[in-house]
Amino acid sequence: MIRTWPSPTTRWHLAWAGLLLAGAVAMLVDAQVRRAAQQARQPEVQSVVRLLGVADLALSSSSRWLRHPSIAEPGAPFADGPAILDNDPAGAAISPPRASERGRHSERK
Amino acid sequence: MKRQLALIRFALGSAHRRTGRTLSLAVALALVTFGYSSVLFLTEALRSEFRLAATALPDLTVQSLVAGRPALINEEQLPAIASIAGVVAVQPRVWGYYFVPAMSGNFTVVGVDTDAETVRRDLSLVMLEGKLPGASGEVVLGESLAAFLGLEITDAVTLPVGRAMKRLELVGTFRSQVALWTSDVILMNVADAREFLQVPPGQATDLAVLLSTPDEASVAARKIAELLPSARIVDRQLMSRTYDLTFDTRGGMMGGMLLSALVSFLILAWDRLTGVGPGERREIGVLKAVGWRTGDVLIARLWENTVIAVYGAVPGILAAYGYVFLARAPGLAEVLLGWSSIYPALRLTPAVDPGQFLVLLCLVVIPFVAASLIPAWRTATHDPHGLLRGAA
CATH class of the missing domain: 1.10.287 (Helix Hairpins)
Structure with a gap:
């Protein structure tokens, strides 16, 4: 074999x-x-943080506590509307309007 | 060693002979792994970007709270804070949000002292094109915002400020390397920012405090709190912790949803592996009849399932890497990041290293192999005569 x-x-x-x-x-x-x-690119990032004063990522600008979570006061979601439901699940479930995609995919070299 | 190699060869052949079952399990496992890995890669990458930037944050940020909401802070407090031991500088900052109803857009307006040498140096480092802003009405925009407004360098836009209109001229845009921080930013001189945000002279949005020894932030914060009992003082470490928690929550929510997919898959795997076909029964019967022990059959099955798990998990992880870092996570980014008018181009840096890769692999492979252990044992303990007769 x-x-x-x-x-x-x-x-x-x-x-x-x-x-x-x-x-x-x-x-x-x-x-x-x-x-x-x-x-x-760390020097550039640090320069921009020095200019802006905050390091929060500009991922969502729909509410101040989503745009700058690190410095928004703890009750910020509720200050937007008493007894408001947390926006996070809504943010996760509702897709953005198609028009906003224009900004998302545009970039320059 | 030789025996194990022989068992592995047998397991590989066995997986090859049952191509349909191997493929269906590997594909299902790849899909579950892909989902988990994508969420993990995205949240870890965002955290790593924040950590990269956090080192340049002021040691303390002092805000004024009125009725539980942030309010403008009086600049009269500056000398008292500056006199605290260890405080190197206190900078009043003018920044805020500007909502344009016609565009349903919320922008971040930041005022800087455009005459200061440090500001001009920082600006020249982060601007892509155009000139440094100086005169009234000159602004620098984030690249996504400029695209959203359809503006090119030297173009102007008029925006309402109260009942008046303010003309802004775009003199430069931020580099794409810093788009994650600047996509919705309108940067202008402090006087314009005051006018735009309606911040009266002598007041500021908050105060940035720089310390000679950052480790003493808690001591300085306590002294500032004694001076300003109603102030909210945020130290750099607290900001970083908040960020970690933010992405833990969102990533955890997605992970929780995917957990049901993993459990469903394990139940499916259990079902598939428990059902032993006639061909397989005969094969085990022959193996045991020619002298294979129960342990040998069990080990061969474990090797086979490990191979299937690795064949499914590794492509799942690789696909997730490509999806997040090459394709920029279309779909998942919207789900994780929530609604917004303006999104930055997600040019993320992977935080994955060999250790994380192995942990991810083990997280998928070990539950799968463990779930297949009992079906493998049940198969291996069948009586060989019964198996050959087809009675088992």
Whole structure:
């Protein structure tokens, strides 16, 4: 009996496992490269924080406590409307108007 | 070692022979992993961006509260705060929100001393094009806001301020590298900001306090609180904690929703792995008849399920990485970040490292392999004669 190793099945699995490993390594290397780029732009980020005085990310400007969560007072959601329901679930469930996508996807080099 | 290799070879062959089952489980696992990883990658990346910026925050921010709401703070308090030991500088800041009903947009207006050398240096570092603002009416906008308003450099826009109208000329835009912080920002000189936000002279939105020793922030905060009992004093560490909690809440909510998907998947996996087909029964019967022990069958099954889990989880993680950092999480970003008129371009930096990757992999692989343990044991303990006769 002639035994071949690795068998075609094992070879297929080794190739697939190799591909997955290569993908994982590529992902980790890419993450490392992007982190280095992030560190390189730290002076610019710090300049902008010095100018603005706050470091909050401009992710949502619908309420002041969503725009600047770090400095909004604890009762800010309720100050917007007594007994108001938390906006977060609404923010998570209701999609933004399509017109706002124009701003989201526009960017310059 | 040799025995384990042989068992792994057998497990690989077994997974290959039952292609349909292997594929369906791997695809379902990949989908669940993709969902979890996307949420994790996005929230971790946002946290890391905030941490990067947080080091430049003032040590303390002093706000005035009236009836539980933030109110303008009197600049008369400045000398008293500046005289506290350890306080290097106190800067009154004029900033606030400007809502344009016609555009349903809420913008952040920031006033800076455009004549100050430090401000001009910082501005030149973060501006993409145009000139530094100086004269009245000259503004720098975030790139998303400029696009939202349809403005190019030197274009002007007139916005209502109370009953009057204020003409603003765009003289520059912020670089895209800082878009996460500036997308909705209108930066102008302090006098314009006062006019725009209707902040009277002698008052400010809040005070930024810089300390010689940031570790003594709590001591300085206590002394400021004695001077201004109604003030709210926020230190830098508190801001960072708030941010962590914010994304924990939103990310946790999404994670909670995905938990039901994971549980459903594990139940499906249990069901699929418990149902042993006639071919499989015969195979186990033959294996046990030729001398395989129950432990061998069990280990071969565990290897097979580990292979399926890894084959499903790793592509799920890789797809999530591409979705969040290459495609910029369309759909998920809107769900996590909530409604807004203006969104920044989500150019995020991955926080994932080998340790996190392994933890994520284990979080998916271990429950799956554990869920398959009992079905594997039940299969392995069948009587070989019964299995071969088809009675088991």
